[in-house]
Amino acid sequence: MGKTIVIKCGGSVLSDLSPSFFTSLQEMYAQGMNIVLVHGGGPEIGQMLKRLNVPSEFVNGLRKTTKEVLEVAEMVLAGKVNKQLVALLRQHGLPAVGVSGVDACLLQAAPIDLAKLGYVGEVVNVNADFVHQLLKSRYIPIISPIGADKDGQKYNINADTAAGAVAKAIKAAQLLFVTDVPGILRNGSIVEQATIDVIERMMNEGIITGGMIPKVKAAIAALSESLHEVMIVSGKTPFYENGQLHGTTIRNEVGVY
Numbered sequence: 001m002g003k004t005i006v007i008k009c010g011g012s013v014l015s016d017l018s019p020s021f022f023t024s025l026q027e028m029y030a031q032g033m034n035i036v037l038v039h040g041g042g043p044e045i046g047q048m049l050k051r052l053n054v055p056s057e058f059v060n061g062l063r064k065t066t067k068e069v070l071e072v073a074e075m076v077l078a079g080k081v082n083k084q085l086v087a088l089l090r091q092h093g094l095p096a097v098g099v100s101g102v103d104a105c106l107l108q109a110a111p112i113d114l115a116k117l118g119y120v121g122e123v124v125n126v127n128a129d130f131v132h133q134l135l136k137s138r139y140i141p142i143i144s145p146i147g148a149d150k151d152g153q154k155y156n157i158n159a160d161t162a163a164g165a166v167a168k169a170i171k172a173a174q175l176l177f178v179t180d181v182p183g184i185l186r187n188g189s190i191v192e193q194a195t196i197d198v199i200e201r202m203m204n205e206g207i208i209t210g211g212m213i214p215k216v217k218a219a220i221a222a223l224s225e226s227l228h229e230v231m232i233v234s235g236k237t238p239f240y241e242n243g244q245l246h247g248t249t250i251r252n253e254v255g256v257y
């Protein structure tokens, strides 16, 4: 099997994906790479909650998830956003198949802190075999970050966290966070290479804030023997040209690999 890449597509950029995002995917797929997409949809969930008058709040970058919020999050992520992405990829000749983490127990979840966060989950197991089977048939799985426990209770999982867990479990060679900025920015310039130390310093200094925090945390947690680097790239501009990716590369240590 070819090299496997997990691409997390942020809700911040879903309605704004440039044609180059799809040509990048086409190029990678044509080169024999296995592609797995994990998507977010935070802004769309927020809009739907507002329309339905369901109150919600964020605690440390995570959406506190009551039963009502969970219902809306699943409806938006697994119903609307997932199927929109499947249709878009199919439109570009890419064989996408949409699933949520509930399907085939793809993302087995457990609560992080029921009292503080409600039904926000962390990933305790990934059905890697199921993903490998889809990839073997040359499908592009598109995964919504909703998980379930063994009793069938569902959980809302941060999409960056879900993507990191999937990448680690299926031993992907690359993990890409596609978002609305061209990488980690410091004083308006892209930080091209970042180590764990550098990222921790940037978090302490308040340079990395908000939605960038779960991204870098998921990136660091996903680094492993098989996954040597994680990239943060823009979905608005070309991020893959002549086999090269453009953005911020996060590694354990610069120059080690």
Ligand SMILES: Nc1ncnc2c1ncn2[C@@H]1O[C@H](COP(=O)(O)OP(=O)(O)O)[C@@H](O)[C@H]1O
Residues within 6 Å of the ligand: 009, 010, 011, 012, 013, 040, 041, 042, 178, 179, 180, 181, 183, 184, 185, 186, 207, 208, 209, 210, 211, 212, 213
């Ligand atoms: N140092 C930083 N560099 C770039 N973006 C940052 C930084 N710190 C915070 N951010 C914010 O993180 C956002 C991306 O995270 P988020 O909005 O959650 O996107 P997504 O929906 O793609 O996960 C950027 O739009 C920016 O506002």
Ligand SMILES: CC(=O)N[C@@H](CCC(=O)OP(=O)(O)O)C(=O)O
Residues within 6 Å of the ligand: 009, 010, 011, 012, 039, 040, 041, 042, 043, 045, 061, 062, 063, 073, 120, 121, 145, 156, 157, 158, 159, 160, 211
């Ligand atoms: C627990 C939690 O915060 N879940 C997220 C899931 C979607 C997400 O992560 O979307 P982005 O990638 O667009 O931020 C939420 O409810 O917004």
